Amino acid sequence: MSFITVRNLWKEYGDQVVLENLNLNVKQGEFCTLVGASGCGKSTFLKMLLGQESASRGELLLEGEAFPEEPDRNRGIVFQRYSVFPHLTVRQNVLMGLELEQKPWLGKLFGAARREALDKVDAMLESVGLGHSADKWPHELSGGMQQRLAIAQSLIMRPRVLLLDEPFGALDPGIRSDMHDLLLKLWQETGTTIFMVTHDLKEGFYLGTRLLVFDKVRNDPHDPQAFGATITYDLPITQTNENLFDDINNSVNQTARHQAA
Numbered sequence: 417m418s419f420i421t422v423r424n425l426w427k428e429y430g431d432q433v434v435l436e437n438l439n440l441n442v443k444q445g446e447f448c449t450l451v452g453a454s455g456c457g458k459s460t461f462l463k464m465l466l467g468q469e470s471a472s473r474g475e476l477l478l479e480g481e482a483f484p485e486e487p488d489r490n491r492g493i494v495f496q497r498y499s500v501f502p503h504l505t506v507r508q509n510v511l512m513g514l515e516l517e518q519k520p521w522l523g524k525l526f527g528a529a530r531r532e533a534l535d536k537v538d539a540m541l542e543s544v545g546l547g548h549s550a551d552k553w554p555h556e557l558s559g560g561m562q563q564r565l566a567i568a569q570s571l572i573m574r575p576r577v578l579l580l581d582e583p584f585g586a587l588d589p590g591i592r593s594d595m596h597d598l599l600l601k602l603w604q605e606t607g608t609t610i611f612m613v614t615h616d617l618k619e620g621f622y623l624g625t626r627l628l629v630f631d632k633v634r635n636d637p638h639d640p641q642a643f644g645a646t647i648t649y650d651l652p653i654t655q656t657n658e659n660l661f662d663d664i665n666n667s668v669n670q671t672a673r674h675q676a677a
């Protein structure tokens with residue numbers, strides 16, 4: 417049985433068809449990268465996987481069962497812009513998830529439970545290279561450090577599915593490449609299933625084990641909302657070549673021009 421099953425999935429907002437007829441089977445531990453023109457519903461798809469948006473039609477299954485309708489600890493998300501809490505230190509930012517999980521009403525751990533949680537937090541901070549910054553405030557961190565903190569915050573909950581929405585889009589190229597190494601290391605260590613949206617096709621090819629291209633196959637210039645995007649390429653990344661890269665790039669750019677027209 418596949419870990420995640422997407423069957424004839426549609427998403428509409430009012431008259432606008434955003435996604436049409438998505439079909440996908442994902443195994444546990446796969447690293448899927450999602451590319452596509454702006455507005456093709458990539459973030460919407462992540463939100464559906466997170467439980468923040470529901471499908472208009474079709475099925476979204478986790479191990480054969482309907483996805484829980486509310487976000488839960490099975491799924492973590494990291495956005496492009498830093499989603500950390502400015503009024504908490506680095507350590508408190510990562511600790512908070514564990515506290516809320518174990519003490520949902522009080523939001524605080526005490527004694528041995530707190531010490532155990534702090535050990536986990538410090539180990540996680542070490543693994544994302546923030547061991548020396550545990551007592552800093554988010555505004556004292558660089559963009560790359562804040563993004564590492566956001567990743568630590570998600571991973572401490574050991575999500576079975578990690579959703580990344582252009583997590584490195586706002587970072588400089590050098591820092592991006594460090595973050596790639598870090599993400600691959602954490603993915604290998606945790607075995608979590610990843611869906612990552614990127615605008616950078618090369619990044620998609622480099623990081624993922626599987627590339628999903630979201631694109632519109634039909635376009636009505638008089639009614640741009642009539643048709644949604646679907647998955648036009650679903651490729652194991654080992655089977656790619658230079659021509660395919662150009663084909664995908666061209667079709668995504670063409671859709672982007674239609675959307676902008």
Ligand SMILES: Nc1ncnc2c1ncn2[C@@H]1O[C@H](COP(=O)(O)OP(=O)(O)OP(=O)(O)O)[C@@H](O)[C@H]1O
Pocket residue numbers: 429434452453454455456457458459460461
């Ligand atoms: N809550 C909402 N209500 C109405 N329309 C929405 C909502 N969320 C998204 N949309 C619309 O759905 C379409 C797809 O948006 P989405 O953000 O998923 O695209 P995307 O592929 O992630 O784009 P980008 O690459 O620019 O982030 C857009 O036209 C957007 O305006």
